[in-house]
Amino acid sequence: MTPERFRELAETWGGDIARWPEAERDAARVVAQSESGGALLRQQLAFDALLSVPPEVAPARASRAALAVLQAIAAREARPPWYRRWLRPVSLLPVGSLACSALLGVWLAGALPYHQNEQAVATVAAVLDASVISLWGNQ
Incomplete structure (x- = not known):
């Protein structure tokens, strides 16, 4: 050896x-x-x-350490995970609204060519003004 x-x-x-x-x-x-x-x-x-030699730990010190651990666990559990903080339904509303507006803009760009077609304009006006009642709108 x-x-x-x-x-x-x-x-x-x-x-x-x-x-x-x-x-x-x-x-x-x-x-x-x-x-x-x-x-x-x-x-x-x-x-x-x-x-x-085993360490000597006072019962009061052990109780304080156990309480500190329990408080740390409770604080961690009370805080929601990151994806729930960032993806709240309230914060998704503006994002969804923006996405729908963009999709509507892309659809309108495809539906209305550069030259004005009366039938296409009337169709778009009927879709957008379907719930609007006015003296000057399509009825």
């Missing part, structure tokens, strides 16, 4: 060789007899001891 492999296993599995993969244990015990191997294992054992 190389010193690099020994360091890799010690950093991965910790300072206790009994937790290492079984195929690597015998070779690791041989390397651990050396000065550098023993120092590395002692360093990893100290780190393992540091990680094995």
